[in-house]
Amino acid sequence: MPETAESLIPDEVAARVGTVVATATGAVVQRDWQRWAVSVREDNPLYFDGDYAREHGYADVICPPLYVQYAILGVTPIDTLRVDGSSGAASGNLTFPKCPKRMAGGESTTFLRPSYDGDVITSVRTVESIVEKQGRSGRFVLVTWKTAYTNQRRELVAEATTSMIARP
Template sequence: MSDTLLTSEARAMVGSTVPQLRGTVYRKEFQRWARAVNDHNPLYFDEAYAQAHGYRTLVMPPLFLRHVMHDSVRLDELRPDGTGGPSALDVPLPPKRMAGGEQTTFVEVIYDGDVLTADGVLKDLTEKEGRSGAFVLVVFETTYRNQDDAVVAISSHSMIAR
């Protein structure tokens, strides 16, 4: 037992890299996402329209990016709250997770059919005191590249664990 949520074991993991993720951009997947957002932008649905505006083919909605990388998970490997699966990086942290914030630079347009890689690093762990008690702010930074090895986006995500 300890009076801090942030163990030295967790602290030692700052700077660790996440095993590289790969994902192919499939129009059907990002179109389902766009419909779920009520985002009916023709750049995501009408290839001729996209090409008429100078795009190579259908454009991926920029905020779909992180979802391209999801692998399938075994249901018996999920955490009790239904999240997870084999974690990219198993940092020992309190179990209750909430989104903290994000900052993404979209460097290049991402297209249907692109093959992306994501290289992540555990950037920071900070213990903070909030309205409902102590929590740990977890920051990951991820660099996304396409099949031409061009950086298409750089994203920093924070998560609250309490």
């Protein structure tokens, strides 16, 4: 970025690095995850067959790991979504007035233990970094969050690193 260029990152947004910007809690429900698994064509018997799951060392059928993120999502009416198509809640409603164009920058999730029917998952999302970069097509802002997913026993179930790109 040229030293004379005005930053794309508002000071009040930059100050949010290191802070928790979103928390959410939701129940893992067997019927819901099985419907989700069928809808994405995931037919792993660990998610449907208790005997099979127990034969493979689990207490019962387990939740598909990727479903854990969906178990905690709320519902947002379409007419209240932001221009970028999201509610903004999971991102902490970070605003970049000079960068209205948004796109996913990537996600990496590590799953540490299974979730079972009735588990209650809590996610805590923290802003890890907000940096301005120069790309081939111009300046942009890269935001990275860390999210921890724990169950009702305060056991860490999963950790995710997610990023978003905001462009002018």
